[in-house]
Amino acid sequence: MAVSETAVRAPSQARATGLSLISWVLFASSGPLAVAVMAAGWSPAAVTSVRIVLAAVLLVPIVAVLRPQALRFGRADLWLLFAYGLLGVAGVQLLFFVAVARVPVGVAMVLVNAAPALVALWVRVVRGTRLPGLAWAGIGMALGGLALVTQIWQGAGLDRLGVAAGLGAAICSAGYFLLGEHGAGRHDSFGLTTAGLAIGAVMVAAVVPPWTLPAGLLTDAAVLGGLRAPVWLVLLVLAVAGTVLPYLTGLRALRDLPAVLASVLALVEPLVAAGLAWLLLGQAIGLRQLAGAAILLTGAVLVQLTRPETAPVQMQGPPS
Numbered sequence: 652m653a654v655s656e657t658a659v660r661a662p663s664q665a666r667a668t669g670l671s672l673i674s675w676v677l678f679a680s681s682g683p684l685a686v687a688v689m690a691a692g693w694s695p696a697a698v699t700s701v702r703i704v705l706a707a708v709l710l711v712p713i714v715a716v717l718r719p720q721a722l723r724f725g726r727a728d729l730w731l732l733f734a735y736g737l738l739g740v741a742g743v744q745l746l747f748f749v750a751v752a753r754v755p756v757g758v759a760m761v762l763v764n765a766a767p768a769l770v771a772l773w774v775r776v777v778r779g780t781r782l783p784g785l786a787w788a789g790i791g792m793a794l795g796g797l798a799l800v801t802q803i804w805q806g807a808g809l810d811r812l813g814v815a816a817g818l819g820a821a822i823c824s825a826g827y828f829l830l831g832e833h834g835a836g837r838h839d840s841f842g843l844t845t846a847g848l849a850i851g852a853v854m855v856a857a858v859v860p861p862w863t864l865p866a867g868l869l870t871d872a873a874v875l876g877g878l879r880a881p882v883w884l885v886l887l888v889l890a891v892a893g894t895v896l897p898y899l900t901g902l903r904a905l906r907d908l909p910a911v912l913a914s915v916l917a918l919v920e921p922l923v924a925a926g927l928a929w930l931l932l933g934q935a936i937g938l939r940q941l942a943g944a945a946i947l948l949t950g951a952v953l954v955q956l957t958r959p960e961t962a963p964v965q966m967q968g969p970p971s
Contacts, residue, residue, distance in 0.1 A: 667907035671916045674901035679923035681893030684885055687873040691882050695748035698886075700859035703740060705890035706898075707845075707852035714845045721842030731834050735843065736850025739827030740898075745855060746820035753813025760921050761798055762817025766824035767914040768794065773829060774911055786911065792950030793918050799943025824917070828910040835905040844898045915950070 685698050714721055724732060743763070750759035767790050774780050834843050869883040905913055 670904035677897035706894040721839035740851025741854035742823035750817035769825040796946030
């Protein structure tokens with residue numbers, strides 16, 4: 652029985668791992684796109700606001716027309732929708748940009764990517780699930796490799812508010828995985844993603860209303876490598892390829908992939924972002940960063956070799 656169950660679970664987890672990797676590659680593509688828009692005169696908060704609002708505006712009518720049943724939620728689901736939109740969409744985006752505005756980007760990346768450790772602690776302490784030592788070793792290696800990739804030692808004299816924002820983004824990121832895992836087995840991925848983006852859009856628009864931005868900013872040129880494109884087109888790609896698609900694929904992956912494993916795969920994002928920054932923005936990658944990438948990937952593989960016994964369908968009730 653156990654052998655056949657494992658045999659059935661393995662292909663699903665392999666497929667979910669692939670979807671999760673696709674999700675984080677797409678999320679990573681948003682970095683160079685956002686940098687190009689900010690170089691054209693946009694603030695980080697403005698890019699975040701337009702990105703999420705545009706993603707919601709595009710996705711809501713499509714799902715409402717083509718998949719209306721996906722948007723049917725009960726009153727008991729409201730806490731999940733609100734929490735997912737608040738933490739997984741608005742909170743992680745806004746707090747990360749607050750962090751990068753006050754501390755070096757590498758430090759902010761390490762802080763927000765402490766999420767795998769937070770997820771593992773939640774699973775161990777709150778759920779009472781014992782994780783293999785290999786999983787903890789892999790998480791430690793992945794975080795150490797991330798520190799090398801982002802060169803965290805360059806952040807001497809850190810701003811306290813920036814550090815607090817980075818840690819807050821890590822908590823929101825952990826919430827994205829745990830809430831996504833909880834909801835993925837119960838709701839249509841399209842419906843939950845649409846609701847989360849819509850709620851997140853309302854929240855970021857309340858902080859930075861996109862309609863108050865000068866219209867002229869949309870027609871300025873953004874430079875990506877040797878290409879020049881109008882800012883509105885880059886924002887459209889950012890909303891679709893860097894927001895809607897990664898949220899959809901990431902949530903679908905969490906149906907078959909435990910949050911502990913999925914959160915470690917998220918550490919691939921800064922690696923891909925660094926590679927894209929090198930290709931599109933001419934930002935060099937040093938030997939230490941390459942070594943850190945190897946360590947990070949090794950740690951991620953170690954975690955993937957473990958099999959925590961937590962599954963999305965086993966969670967009951969809202970997280971406390």
